[in-house]
Amino acid sequence: MKIAFLCNPAPHRRKKLPLLVSRIQKFVPAEREIFLVDRSVPNSLESHVERILDGGFERIIVAGGDGTLNRTVNALIIRNALHKVILGLIPFGTCNDFARSQGLYPRRISKVLKTVTKSSAKTINIARVNDHFFINNAGFGKRYAPEERKSGLEIVKKMVPVGVKAEWEKGVLRDKFYMMLCANAPFFSGGMRFSKASSPTDDVLDFFFVKKMMKLNLALRFIFGKARVPMHLSKFSKRILKVSAKKLKLDTEAPVSIAIDGEFRENLANVREATFEIAAHCRFLSYK
Secondary structure, eight states, rough: EEEEEEEEOOOGGGHHHHHHHHHHHHHOOOOEEEEEETTTTHHHHHHHHHHHTTTTSSSSEEOOOOHHHHHHHHHHHHHGGGOOOOOEEOOOSSSSSSHHHHOGGGGGGGHHTTTTTTTTTEEEEEEEEEEESSSSSSEOOOOOOOOOOOOOHHHHHHOOOEEEEEEEEEEEEEEEEEEEEEEESSETTTEEEEOOOTTSSSSSSEEEEOOOOHHHHHHHHHHHHHOOOOOOOTOOOOOOEEESEEEEEEEEEEEEEEETEEOOOOGSSSEEEEEEEEEEEEEEEEEO
16 A cells, blocks of 8 residues: 655644654554655645556545645546545644544654554545535634734624625525534534534535624634534524535636635635535544
């Protein structure tokens, strides 16, 4: 079995990269190669994916976060190669939200590495918004600022309610919303979640629409979310609406910027129309 480790650690984890490499060498006796993404080189990750495919690797283990996994999935789809490999993940990014949904945590890397040659694979959904694919979530609410990191309270302060029309097979929704999250898996923004139930294996996407409300109430919901309390609870969340669908079309009165898997893309900034749908499937290592 040939296994490629595609490493793109978050800046605060780079010092631990030598330790990760030594553990890969210790726990993965199969034929394997480590590919290190150079953040200073444009398309370094995509070039490595090309080499991995040319090398006939059967598994790609992404050592990074949600954004790195997203770029890997998009690179494989562009090359019509998503079906050729089994994907795995080592939580080595900033938020690691998709890893969290799979029961993977940075402090258990050795345990993860012991399973990469043995674990069976499961089929998971790959979703798409317009021309971009995502694996964890996508949505609007945060203002487009690709190089900016702000606290939750600062993000809430800048949120503006937007008139939205959402259409799906079973209905239409019209109202003003501060944000919308399309969840293929439950967690976002470092462990927050609207619901425990969102799953990448159920062939449906969960859409959470946060209606206009007092900013204080909105901030409190984010504070509860940071405390790992689900933000969509039927008894307390009448201002948060949930829609489940395989495909949903969104039209907004004002332009919105859509983030996918925690990152912005230029051609999803300031859009007024977006279609979210399940668009593909991939094989992913089953760690549970």
